[in-house]
Amino acid sequence: MTSPQGIEAVGLTKRYGAKTVVHDLSFTVRPGSVTGFLGPNGAGKSTTMRMLLGLDAPTHGTSTVGGRAYAGHAAPLTEVGALLEAKSVHPGRSARNHLLALAHTHGIPASRVDRVVELTGLTDVARRRVKGFSLGMGQRLGIAAALLGDPATLVLDEPVNGLDPEGVLWIRTLLKSLAAEGRTVLVSSHLMSEMALTADHLVIVGRGRLLADTTVEAFVRSSGTDxxxxxxxxxxxxxxxxxxxxxxxxxxxxxxxxxxxxxxxxxxxxxxxxxxxxxxxxxxTASLEQAFMDLTRDEVEYQAAVSPASASLEGATP
Known part of the structure; x- marks a missing residue:
């Protein structure tokens, strides 16, 4: 792990034709804490993460990871570990061979592959083909790939998706321990209850714009719902x-x-x-979920109407 310098986004803007998905977005993710990247569906979180990792070119603005643009790192896996799409794996390969293939691109030894296989709980299935993996197993493999280069920075999109309760507890403990080592951890999630237990800092976006950049404690306290x-x-x-x-x-x-x-x-x-x-x-004390819902109420791209059946239950008492 090299000396971490965090993530910095400055004026990131992304347009697709006439539609602006991310609008002049600036924030900093500092080492030593878990930063939750939150927002409703359509808020621009995934597009922003893709721009941070050089997968999408911004229309305007810049971003750096570890002090330089992602493309400027000679050995990206050793600087930045990313999980954006856990199933982006050849289905005919075993989990271990997938990780070995990634390791060979950076001169990472096989012993490190075995270490992340053990760390992510995949030892018993490491030689099985990925096409037979459950969603949760696929997530663990994606996290193993993100950890492969022992990076100073982690960028994880919905890492708890598909995990069972034991797996959720495991990833929560892992993220907090990685941050405690001085690493930079940026993680997106729709599970507010989990973010309340895992994150120290929050970056919240809505319709591509920054809504909040603050600590979890300060955000909940300022929500006015106590x-x-x-x-x-x-x-x-x-x-x-x-x-x-x-x-x-x-x-x-x-x-x-x-x-x-x-x-x-x-x-x-x-x-x-x-x-x-x-x-x-x-x-x-207000919950993070309630504070988040209050802040993003007008930023939701698709709002479901209340059905007559559910509406009739609103005033019911048990």
């Missing part, structure tokens, strides 16, 4: 006292309030001042 759960036998009276500009109050189960715009201290003091008993006062 609330406080309150349980009280006099919930209605407390709600009337808390009502005011910027305060949103909703009711759940009997005696339960969800309060936004007022913190637990203010709620507790208000209740105490009016001798209202409070049985529970719990801050509820």
């Amino acid at each position: 609330a406080v759960k309150v349980l009280s036998p006099e919930a209605s009276a407390l709600a009337a006292l808390l009502a005011g500009p910027g305060v949103e109050i909703s009711s759940g189960a009997p005696g339960e309030l969800r309060v936004r715009g007022a913190d637990g201290e203010h709620i507790g003091r208000t209740a105490a001042a009016h001798s209202i008993p409070v049985y529970e006062l719990t801050p509820l």
Whole structure:
């Protein structure tokens, strides 16, 4: 692994005819952390990743990986490991022979092939033809290929796709350990719950434009969806006292309030001042999924209509 310098995109723009897929996109992915690359379908994530790796030429703008354009690396596998399409493998080859073929292009020894086969859990199927692989096994092979050159930078598109729960835990642990070694890790995913557990930083795009470039913690905190759960036998009276500009109050189960715009201290003091008993006062942190949905609500390319059946269930109680 060489000294990592991260990924830098400056003004990346990609047009196909009259359609602009990526629009003046600039961001930096720093070593030592896992950066989640998020956005709805059609946001331009895959096109951006392809431009970073020199597979698509930008209409405007530049990008560097490890301090230079991808095409400028003499031995790309030892600088950048990429997973964009796990099934881009000759189906008649075994997993080990596929990796050996890649290794020969860079003078990588067979011992390293065996090491990544072991690391990705493919030892028992390494000599089987790839055409018989499941989706999850194909993902593991793609990740093995990305790790083959012991690169300083990883660019992975939907690496958990097709993995079982054990595999998801494995890739999460692997990505975090690689970042802890000082590597640069850029990973896209539609699984917000997994990104919340894996990523340290987020780059979020919508319709080809940058929407957010921040830490996971700061993004969730700034979403404005935090609330406080309150349980009280006099919930209605407390709600009337808390009502005011910027305060949103909703009711759940009997005696339960969800309060936004007022913190637990203010709620507790208000209740105490009016001798209202409070049985529970719990801050509820917004989820990454909810914060993401709020930010990208107007950026979704294809929105499904609510069916009459699902609409009739919205107000139902269990």
